[in-house]
Amino acid sequence: MSRRNLQIDNNGKLRHFLCISGLNRQLITEILDTAESFAGVTEQTVKKVPLLRGKTIVNLFFEASTRTRTTFELAAKRLSADVLNINITQSSTVKGETLLDTLRNLEAMHVDMFVVRHADSGAAHFIAANISPHISVINAGDGRHSHPTQAMLDMFTIRRAKGPDFGALRVAIVGDILHSRVARSQIHALNLLNTGEVRIVAPKTLIPAHAESLGAQIHHDLRTGIKDADVIIILRLQRERMQGALLPSEHEYFELFGLTEEKLVHASPDVTVMHPGPINRGVEMDSDVADGPRSVILEQVTHGIAVRMAVMSMAMSHSNTE
Amino acid sequence: MALPCAWLSCRWPCHTAIQNSPMPVTDTATRIRISNGRVIDPATHTDAILDVYIADGKVIALGDAPQGFNADLEIDASHRVVCPGLIDICARLREPGQEQKATIATESLAAASAGITTLCCPPDTNPVIDTPAVTEFIRLRAEAAGNARIVTLGALTRSLGGEQLSEMAALQKAGCVGVSNALKPVLNPLILRRALEYAATFDLTVFLYPNDHWLANNGCAHEGRVATRLGLPGIPEAAETAAVAHDLALIEQTGVRAHFCRLTTGRAARMVARAQYDGIPVTADVAIPYLYLSEVDISDFDSQCHLIPPLRTVEDRQQLRDALQQGTLSAICSDHQPHEPDAKLGPFPATEPGISGLDTLLPLGLRLAEEHSIELADLIHRLTAGPARILGLPFGTLSIDATADVCIFDPTASWQLDNNTLRSNGHNTPFLGWEMKGRVTHTLLAGKLVYTLN
Amino acid sequence: MNDPVNISDILADMTAQLAEEISRNSNSHPAMVGIHTGGVWIAEHLHRQLDIDEPLGSLDISFYRDDFTRIGMNPVVKPSQLPFSIDDRHIILVDDVLHTGRTIRAALNELFDYGRPASIILATLIERGGRELPIQANVVGRHIDLNPGEHIKLSGPDPLALEVQKTA
Numbered sequence: 001m002s003r004r005n006l007q008i009d010n011n012g013k014l015r016h017f018l019c020i021s022g023l024n025r026q027l028i029t030e031i032l033d034t035a036e037s038f039a040g041v042t043e044q045t046v047k048k049v050p051l052l053r054g055k056t057i058v059n060l061f062f063e064a065s066t067r068t069r070t071t072f073e074l075a076a077k078r079l080s081a082d083v084l085n086i087n088i089t090q091s092s093t094v095k096g097e098t099l100l101d102t103l104r105n106l107e108a109m110h111v112d113m114f115v116v117r118h119a120d121s122g123a124a125h126f127i128a129a130n131i132s133p134h135i136s137v138i139n140a141g142d143g144r145h146s147h148p149t150q151a152m153l154d155m156f157t158i159r160r161a162k163g164p165d166f167g168a169l170r171v172a173i174v175g176d177i178l179h180s181r182v183a184r185s186q187i188h189a190l191n192l193l194n195t196g197e198v199r200i201v202a203p204k205t206l207i208p209a210h211a212e213s214l215g216a217q218i219h220h221d222l223r224t225g226i227k228d229a230d231v232i233i234i235l236r237l238q239r240e241r242m243q244g245a246l247l248p249s250e251h252e253y254f255e256l257f258g259l260t261e262e263k264l265v266h267a268s269p270d271v272t273v274m275h276p277g278p279i280n281r282g283v284e285m286d287s288d289v290a291d292g293p294r295s296v297i298l299e300q301v302t303h304g305i306a307v308r309m310a311v312m313s314m315a316m317s318h319s320n321t322e
Numbered sequence: 323m324a325l326p327c328a329w330l331s332c333r334w335p336c337h338t339a340i341q342n343s344p345m346p347v348t349d350t351a352t353r354i355r356i357s358n359g360r361v362i363d364p365a366t367h368t369d370a371i372l373d374v375y376i377a378d379g380k381v382i383a384l385g386d387a388p389q390g391f392n393a394d395l396e397i398d399a400s401h402r403v404v405c406p407g408l409i410d411i412c413a414r415l416r417e418p419g420q421e422q423k424a425t426i427a428t429e430s431l432a433a434a435s436a437g438i439t440t441l442c443c444p445p446d447t448n449p450v451i452d453t454p455a456v457t458e459f460i461r462l463r464a465e466a467a468g469n470a471r472i473v474t475l476g477a478l479t480r481s482l483g484g485e486q487l488s489e490m491a492a493l494q495k496a497g498c499v500g501v502s503n504a505l506k507p508v509l510n511p512l513i514l515r516r517a518l519e520y521a522a523t524f525d526l527t528v529f530l531y532p533n534d535h536w537l538a539n540n541g542c543a544h545e546g547r548v549a550t551r552l553g554l555p556g557i558p559e560a561a562e563t564a565a566v567a568h569d570l571a572l573i574e575q576t577g578v579r580a581h582f583c584r585l586t587t588g589r590a591a592r593m594v595a596r597a598q599y600d601g602i603p604v605t606a607d608v609a610i611p612y613l614y615l616s617e618v619d620i621s622d623f624d625s626q627c628h629l630i631p632p633l634r635t636v637e638d639r640q641q642l643r644d645a646l647q648q649g650t651l652s653a654i655c656s657d658h659q660p661h662e663p664d665a666k667l668g669p670f671p672a673t674e675p676g677i678s679g680l681d682t683l684l685p686l687g688l689r690l691a692e693e694h695s696i697e698l699a700d701l702i703h704r705l706t707a708g709p710a711r712i713l714g715l716p717f718g719t720l721s722i723d724a725t726a727d728v729c730i731f732d733p734t735a736s737w738q739l740d741n742n743t744l745r746s747n748g749h750n751t752p753f754l755g756w757e758m759k760g761r762v763t764h765t766l767l768a769g770k771l772v773y774t775l776n
Numbered sequence: 777m778n779d780p781v782n783i784s785d786i787l788a789d790m791t792a793q794l795a796e797e798i799s800r801n802s803n804s805h806p807a808m809v810g811i812h813t814g815g816v817w818i819a820e821h822l823h824r825q826l827d828i829d830e831p832l833g834s835l836d837i838s839f840y841r842d843d844f845t846r847i848g849m850n851p852v853v854k855p856s857q858l859p860f861s862i863d864d865r866h867i868i869l870v871d872d873v874l875h876t877g878r879t880i881r882a883a884l885n886e887l888f889d890y891g892r893p894a895s896i897i898l899a900t901l902i903e904r905g906g907r908e909l910p911i912q913a914n915v916v917g918r919h920i921d922l923n924p925g926e927h928i929k930l931s932g933p934d935p936l937a938l939e940v941q942k943t944a
Contacts, residue, residue, distance in 0.1 A: 037854075050840055098668065099672075121553040126623065130667070145552055
């Protein structure tokens, strides 16, 4: 029952990147600043730096994801690291190898970092707590718990769009909060950056118990939820939610919570619209908004590479000072 | 101390199978005197420094020596407490079916070192206890080990499948002290009703685990602040309270005698208290971890605190302590679930739930008494007479002619729970490293010394 | 250091030396690259004085350092700016203090990631002893001998000043 912050070493430096909670504002800001310098690199003709040359980074994905995996792979390669992609499908786990055995086998190949995505909340923590001390773990999404690099690239995007003073901002997160690791990480990050107002907007079935304890105001109506908002973050709605009796239909969801130009008039005139992707057009938002001038959805993707480069270098520079 | 109503008396003659079965004792002629101990026997309202005299496996006198008594064995219990051997309403011994985790031999030995003389094993073994053969197997194994008495609950439905009734009469005849569907749901209320009625035919107590399968929705933690923050699928309070309400209605309808296993919410405890007040024949127990831990303890994804039913809020924990003190909950059990290390090594939702609890049942209970959450005598009642009544067993007392199951412990002895002092095969407990106060020095099972502290 | 240092004098010396180098290869059309931060300040001055056509390039070698894994990430990194092609160019690389030679090694590696220069000459304001790699400057403003535990640092950009510090 001891509390141990796995993520930070004795010098306050990033060691593993598992979740936003447990970090401090200074570290978050350092990540954003470091990402800025890497963004500069990725915008150049020479996009590679030799920072992590000779290091091996393993993408350990227990949950399929082409999008996130490729951005991590690209980020690692731009740092000149060697990348190993391991997709552990359902059939492999059926063969009975425990997670710990998989890790030990990979450790034996002398790797330096794991980027992990797993369907169980707490998986990244478990891995970080049970591997050799010289290996760093980056959480690429664990169950419903945390997706910290996504939250960081979202904060990076907001900072670029609105400036460094989050205290002046009203941010609304719309969608399936209950099942969303992205939302949980975003709410923590926004609060760490002292955001003026953090709101979540969803029907009751998609809001977790005691959600206000996460540090957000709860809204069940889109128009009031996005009133005067400076940033609106739209979350992905999975098709399965209809089967689980959480929502009656995509049609009704779009009617009530789908973002359209007409509903956007309630927000601030220069509102920024974000989405972690991939978008379900006509469900979460219509094409006018997705492709419109307020949307920074594609920039989010670009920023994702710089942010992941930042997190990987910061965590890697720790592991060799031990 | 407030106890449930008088309907619980006079059940003991029903379990003749237990009384007449051969006791695991080799030398029934051993005469034992336990002297100078503080005898606390809640069943007879005894709390005094008394000598205890044992012969032929029974308590034959308290206080003054019987005429011509010559002790073969003298036990000096100065500064110790002498109480009835503890009765643990729920302990999983993992045999048959999961011997890689533990066996009847290992766990009964651990029980003896923890002052526990009777263990009740739920029917979810593999194979399930839905035939007399499995009950027999367990009994024989227990006798061969000779460390503790093991009684069993038979399955309420065949294979615990919730569809067909089990042969409850045969199970009762083979020695089962009650029936239960353990953690498996009986989804069809009509079938549950019929099962309760059938059990009532034979005056069998039904041991119910109040959990609405659909509301629980495969959750692994209490649906509250911590699960929300950690993104763990939650089991709402309503999964327990809805089931208690539903089960109480059927208990009233059928007139069966029922026991609720391992209540975790204050609300459910209050519902049971109200039902008891209204004269419904229902008892309830709590497992000791729920009196110490809460949802806060899983904050670091600590799989040692992964329990089913889940640890609830801090408020629930306090309300359970209150209900225990008031007698609504008339027994504390260990809910012992020993595991091999791999079972707890994984991301939280992928780990197996359960704590290895035999070793900590008494010391954690004593800590409750020391924290003034309950009087010492009442605590011992919840570990002896209370469970005895629930199980319908003639044990849990040191009255004259009672079977000499005795627990002697030093209430001031300080020791640390670690991998050496933990006797169970399962080392899965979040209490490792805790300072424990209160240590068993001797355990007697039907007059035979089965444990001595070195 | 025994006598007060006049940076303008040193810069004038360097300008003169570089002018001579450039006139020796009249077809070279060199481009100049300064190394952040002090090297850029020096390069700005030299670039102006020498009237070089090509805009000034700047290099931040943070990502090429060999001690990254020991000292960790410095979050404030200005991106390198090379507003011209490196291939087949004659480059004048400018730094403020040449000490161990590791900074120059990193700068060379970075330049070669951008392309294949025809030649590189190194101009440094101050050269001191303590080389750990076989690297020498073509143009040196001043040679300084320091005592053990001493460090020389350039501050700027305006005014430019040199200071000897004791390392803790």
